[in-house]
Amino acid sequence: MAFEGLAERLQSTFDKMKGRGKVSEADVKEMMREVRLALLEADVNFKVVKKFVNDVKERAVGQEVMKSLTPGQQVIKVVNEELTTLMGGEESKIAASRKPPTVVMLAGLQGAGKTTTVAKVANHLRKHHNRKPLLAAADIYRPAAIDQLETLGKQLDMPVYSKGTEASPVDIAKGAVEEAKEANCDYVLIDTAGRLHVDEELMDELQQVREAVQPEEILLVIDSMTGQDAVNVAESFHEQLGVTGAILTKLDGDTRGGAALSVREVTGVPIKFAGTGEKIDEIDVFHPERMASRILGMGDMLSLIEKA
Amino acid sequence: TKTRDSFAEQMNELFAQYRTVDEEFFEELEEILIGADAGVSTVMELIDELKEEARRRNIKDSRNIAPLITEKLADKLDRTGGDASLNMQQDEMTVILFVGVNGVGKTTTIGKMAHSFKEEGKKVVMAAGDTFRAGAIEQLDVWGERVGVDVVKQQAGSDPAAVMYDAIQSARSRNADVLLCDTAGRLQNKVNLMKELEKVKRVISREIPGAPHEVLLVLDATTGQNAMSQAKTFQEATDVSGIALTKLDGTAKGGIVLAIRNELDIPVKLVGLGEKMDDMQPFDAEQFVYGLFRELVEEQAEESS
Ligand SMILES: Nc1nc2c(ncn2[C@@H]2O[C@H](COP(=O)(O)OP(=O)(O)OP(=O)(O)O)[C@@H](O)[C@H]2O)c(=O)[nH]1
Ligand SMILES: Nc1nc2c(ncn2[C@@H]2O[C@H](COP(=O)(O)OP(=O)(O)OP(=O)(O)O)[C@@H](O)[C@H]2O)c(=O)[nH]1
Ligand SMILES: [Mg+2]
Ligand SMILES: [Mg+2]
Numbered sequence: 290m291a292f293e294g295l296a297e298r299l300q301s302t303f304d305k306m307k308g309r310g311k312v313s314e315a316d317v318k319e320m321m322r323e324v325r326l327a328l329l330e331a332d333v334n335f336k337v338v339k340k341f342v343n344d345v346k347e348r349a350v351g352q353e354v355m356k357s358l359t360p361g362q363q364v365i366k367v368v369n370e371e372l373t374t375l376m377g378g379e380e381s382k383i384a385a386s387r388k389p390p391t392v393v394m395l396a397g398l399q400g401a402g403k404t405t406t407v408a409k410v411a412n413h414l415r416k417h418h419n420r421k422p423l424l425a426a427a428d429i430y431r432p433a434a435i436d437q438l439e440t441l442g443k444q445l446d447m448p449v450y451s452k453g454t455e456a457s458p459v460d461i462a463k464g465a466v467e468e469a470k471e472a473n474c475d476y477v478l479i480d481t482a483g484r485l486h487v488d489e490e491l492m493d494e495l496q497q498v499r500e501a502v503q504p505e506e507i508l509l510v511i512d513s514m515t516g517q518d519a520v521n522v523a524e525s526f527h528e529q530l531g532v533t534g535a536i537l538t539k540l541d542g543d544t545r546g547g548a549a550l551s552v553r554e555v556t557g558v559p560i561k562f563a564g565t566g567e568k569i570d571e572i573d574v575f576h577p578e579r580m581a582s583r584i585l586g587m588g589d590m591l592s593l594i595e596k597a
Numbered sequence: 598t599k600t601r602d603s604f605a606e607q608m609n610e611l612f613a614q615y616r617t618v619d620e621e622f623f624e625e626l627e628e629i630l631i632g633a634d635a636g637v638s639t640v641m642e643l644i645d646e647l648k649e650e651a652r653r654r655n656i657k658d659s660r661n662i663a664p665l666i667t668e669k670l671a672d673k674l675d676r677t678g679g680d681a682s683l684n685m686q687q688d689e690m691t692v693i694l695f696v697g698v699n700g701v702g703k704t705t706t707i708g709k710m711a712h713s714f715k716e717e718g719k720k721v722v723m724a725a726g727d728t729f730r731a732g733a734i735e736q737l738d739v740w741g742e743r744v745g746v747d748v749v750k751q752q753a754g755s756d757p758a759a760v761m762y763d764a765i766q767s768a769r770s771r772n773a774d775v776l777l778c779d780t781a782g783r784l785q786n787k788v789n790l791m792k793e794l795e796k797v798k799r800v801i802s803r804e805i806p807g808a809p810h811e812v813l814l815v816l817d818a819t820t821g822q823n824a825m826s827q828a829k830t831f832q833e834a835t836d837v838s839g840i841a842l843t844k845l846d847g848t849a850k851g852g853i854v855l856a857i858r859n860e861l862d863i864p865v866k867l868v869g870l871g872e873k874m875d876d877m878q879p880f881d882a883e884q885f886v887y888g889l890f891r892e893l894v895e896e897q898a899e900e901s902s
Contacts, residue, residue, distance in 0.1 A: 332822050334632075402699070431872075433732045436735040438731075444731070487847065514820045521848045542786055
């Protein structure tokens with residue numbers, strides 16, 4: 290059955306080995322096969338999986354697993370530890386400039402959740418950090434993108450800076466920063482149009498916005514349901530823009546979210562927030578260790594093992 | 598046909614570079630397919646089948662297995678050779694309902710379809726059934742203006758089933774040939790929202806027996822294994838008749854439709870290739886399979902130049 294958690298997978302592999310005494314190298318290989326499949330089914334990129342499985346195998350073939358009385362659980366423990374390390378360990382906060390306003394630009398593929406996330410981050414900054422954000426409508430392409438941001442601004446009762454669809458995103462971004470200074474806003478959150486990482490013209494446009502307003506944060510917004518292509522997207526956005534962090538959206542779904550691992554692995558930047566719904570308050574600070582167990586499909590299993 | 602030949606030729610050339618059918622060959626094939634998001638279990642199954650076939654027929658040269666691979670893949674996607682056609686009504690209004698998770702491209706695909714039906718000389722009406730997302734009605738309105746098609750709408754926040762009821766009456770009175778129904782994006786694990794969608798469909802069927810004539814599930818090609826769960830749940834709720842696969846203009850391959858076809862038997866009918874009104878095409882299985890191997894073909898072209 291698809292989407293079985295790694296824990297169940299390893300358990301059944303292990304059950305087959307029972308009664309044969311010690312774990313052999315072949316058994317470890319068999320378990321690694323299960324680890325590989327579980328990660329692939331979680332949408333972790335196959336190249337990332339390959340490297341990861343090799344690393345884990347080395348540790349597993351070493352003393353830890355082979356000598357253990359509970360090798361299945363040991364493998365899960367090793368896998369989970371390695372995965373958590375890869376996910377970044379610590380939680381990470383959004384930057385604050387010493388010279389406000391702090392400029393934050395969101396970018397990403399079409400439909401990833403940028404506009405919604407702009408509103409959510411603004412809400413988060415006000416609610417938890419007592420900040421006063423301004424939203425900037427720099428998506429001049431998507432039909433009604435400005436209406437969308439303005440509606441969200443109204444819901445939040447926050448200012449939205451827009452200049453229609455005739456002004457350039459660079460001018461809009463600059464204007465927004467000026468406006469924020471005047472209105473004493475300490476954050477400017479720039480919504481940008483969705484674009485493909487291979488669209489040179491539009492990627493160039495983002496570089497120009499970056500040059501013009503020098504954002505403290507450039508956040509890559511990425512859909513947690515993204516498959517193998519997440520590495521290409523993340524790598525490419527990072528190369529062209531130098532992103533400082535990522536935001537994972539739509540985690541309220543039932544996806545395993547292996548894209549998170551790919552993004553971490555190829556960019557090295559932290560994932561800062563997780564979107565967990567369509568409403569403006571549905572955002573969480575990102576927890577790397579929770580994500581690790583989600584990818585492995587074993588929420589509660591881990592706490593059991595920790596206790597053991 | 599011409600494309601058929603050149604396609605086969607290109608695949609032949611592609612596989613010529615590996616020459617022998619060995620473990621390494623199959624590993625590479627597995628990576629290509631998994632890298633294209635083809636379902637993990639479908640890929641494993643396919644590779645096993647191919648290995649078996651190669652052994653049985655004693656195939657050693659990769660050129661001899663190439664046609665088998667492409668045939669198998671294309672067959673999996675298009676069983677009858679005419680699966681991409683839409684169920685259009687001759688003497689009554691055709692109603693098409695669009696469903697899918699958030700941000701996949703439902704509204705845009707409706708805009709593109711409205712445009713293409715209009716080009717064919719049909720009278721089209723669009724129904725603004727997403728009353729939830731900020732700016733959703735305005736977005737469809739912009740598309741309406743862009744392609745010159747009427748939009749039936751109510752206020753934001755109103756009941757989507759009521760919008761559909763309205764839209765049907767209104768489209769009828771305008772003598773429309775096609776009614777395209779937009780719905781709000783929803784994740785398939787939200788039980789209440791899936792119920793709401795069932796109700797929307799029920800209202801349509803009650804007003805016009807036999808309608809909706811197509812229920813198109815819009816899938817984002819960038820989506821990985823979760824697309825399978827989307828297809829399953831939306832099929833259960835709304836009896837999906839086809840897939841519109843969007844965003845194939847990016848680098849994602851959308852290989853998961855292989856598994857969806859394999860396990861759920863839902864055909865892909867349309868592909869989205871950009872954000873403009875002309876960026877849509879009927880699905881072509883062979884071209885799609887070719888796309889799975891695109892990078893390899895390009896690599897090879899570079900090497901030989
Ligand atoms: N369930 C859920 N839906 C989300 C989340 N974040 C965004 N969405 C939805 O995803 C869809 C796309 O969101 P947008 O904010 O419009 O995405 P975008 O990246 O701005 O899209 P473009 O501007 O067209 O590129 C909308 O239906 C949002 O309501 C989330 O965390 N969970
Ligand atoms: N590159 C590309 N972008 C597309 C394609 N189809 C849609 N988009 C873009 O994807 C984003 C989301 O499209 P929408 O049509 O709003 O998606 P939706 O499913 O209606 O979204 P919700 O109603 O929020 O659930 C927009 O920026 C579209 O322009 C496509 O085939 N290629
Ligand atoms: Mg947007
Ligand atoms: Mg929509």
